[in-house]
Amino acid sequence: MTDAQETAADQPLLTTTGGGPSDDVEPAPIPLLAPREGVPPVIADEAGLAATVTAFAAGSGPVAVDAERASGYRYGQRAYLVQLRRAGAGTALVDPVACPDLSALGAALADAEWVLHAASQDLPCLREIGMVPARIFDTELAGRLAGFPRVGLGAMVESVLGYALEKGHSAVDWSTRPLPEPWLRYAALDVELLVDLRDALEKELERQGKLEWALEEFDAIASAPPAPPRKDPWRRTSGMHKVRRRRQLAVVRELWTARDRIAQRRDVSPGKVLSDAAIVEAALRMPADVAALTALPGFGARMGRRQLEQWQAGVDRARSLPESALPSPGAPVQGPPPPRSWAEKDPAAAARLSAARAAIAGLAETLRMPQENLITPDTVRRVCWEPPSPVTREAVAAALASHGARRWQIDQVAPLLVVALAANPPAEA
Structure with missing residues (x-):
């Protein structure tokens, strides 16, 4: 433990009034440089997972939970690292690629309250690996209800607890193996003070008379069923507002569907296969052949002939569709009009x-x-x-x-x- 850590560990938690510390002059935040017990080794085998299950089952109180995804790098929203911390068990970093079934860990924590920050972002990927909480406390939502102007984890830890978290690795490729030590330190720190933050926010919500409101919200999140697949997801292509004609919409649909199929097969982010801007440009211009397609932004010289031909084939398929098979100009409106x-x-x-x-x-x-x-x-x-x-x-x-x-x-x-x-x-x- 560094001198700064020892100083931080001795500091009392700051109290809040729903928008920051209660003192008129806020003290400078204390940098949190490393977890109290150091960075734990990554659990990547069944023996390590079994020991973790035993340790966390024997722990007490709420359990802090976080998950890291590889958005922008990989297809889908699967978890590539799961972080947990609980009194009596310490911190654990679990590799869900090496240990894809964490249902035993989820079962061991079934009776515990799970503390997450922005729970709706992490619960879907946790559910995929067998971790489903019965009770949660969402520190981001608690911050919103309590009236904090900034509710990111770093901002909340700083304004409520007086510590500064290092947030430089939030957008890295968490599918990287092995994970670099600085990334693991960052990941462990994300759960280091989550239960402390939960306790402080609970007191603040109770002071404001909003604690029961928050508990209702948390129950609603925990009990919500998985979201159904989105209908016509291709309609969410960025820049779609420029596409007006039905046959142009068909081009977007064909290229989006082909891109999604390729991205899933390669396990890469769809944007790394073909950008939304390129899809929209092809829809607006309706290129007649590969030469015309190559001249469009997003279909440059770096793209191989075979790739260009597959994209042009999508444009050609849309061009040959009968009128009855073309998509409608807008998604069916559910509910009242705009x-x-x-x-x-x-x-x-x-x-x-x-x-x-x-x-x-x-x-x-x-x-x-x-x-x-x-x-x-x-x-x-x-x-x-x-x-x-x-x-x-x-x-x-x-x-x-x-x-x-x-x-x-x-x-x-x-x-x-x-x-x-x-x-x-x-x-x-």
Whole structure:
């Protein structure tokens, strides 16, 4: 342990008032240079995993959990390193490539509260390797509810606990083997103070009267089913707003699908196979042959003849499709139309939405939390577009609940919506 670490370990945790330390003058953050027990070896075999399971099962209290992915380098969002820390067990770094089934570890921690930062980002990849928590505490979401202006892990640790985390390796290729020691130190530090942060945020949420709200949110995240596959994922290609014609859309679909198939086979990020900008450019220009395709941005001399021919084949397939097989200009709209069209389509609905938004913005400011955490904008739009009849507190509460609003959200928002909806009732049929 370095002198700086020993100094840091002796420092008391700072208290907060929902936006930073309570003192008028904040002390300089203390650099956290290495884990208290040093960087642990990476668990990469069954014997090491079994010992880790035993140690963490015997530990006590919440368990800090984090996962590192290789976004931008590899296909998909699988975990390439899992970090854990628990009182009595210390810190463990587990390689889920060498140990792809961590269900025994997940089972050993089934009764523990898992502390994660931005849980919704890590839970899908943890679920894939058999780690599914029953209870969680999300320190990022807790920070949002408590009114912190910056909720990244580094910012939260600094403002709440007074330590500075080194964040230089957040975007590296975690599929690299062996993982460099500086990366492992960074990964271990990500869980070093996570339980301390959880404890401080729990106290702050309780002080603000928001702890029960946070617990409802955490329960909703932990119990949420896996997200279904996205329909027509090719429509999320960056730059799609430039593509207007149906046959051009077909080019985007063909090239996106071919790229995804290649990326999955090679286990690389799709953007490393062909950029979104190149796909959109090919759709807009509709090149007639490989020579014309080569002249487009993103299809330069570095691309081999065989690659160029496969992309041109995608353009040709789209060009030969019958009109009936071409994609529609836009994805099917689920729910109400875009709010910009409400004034023309339904002036009363536009007035309801305007009044509801203003009231919710005011309440969110009073509660010192983002509006989207108070209630999702989509839920507000749906209730304003098709309000219950008659407009009563009970009917509005039921409508909010049907769209997934939590009890605390309903308690806060329903009275405001009753006023906004009642003041602008739907026109008589």
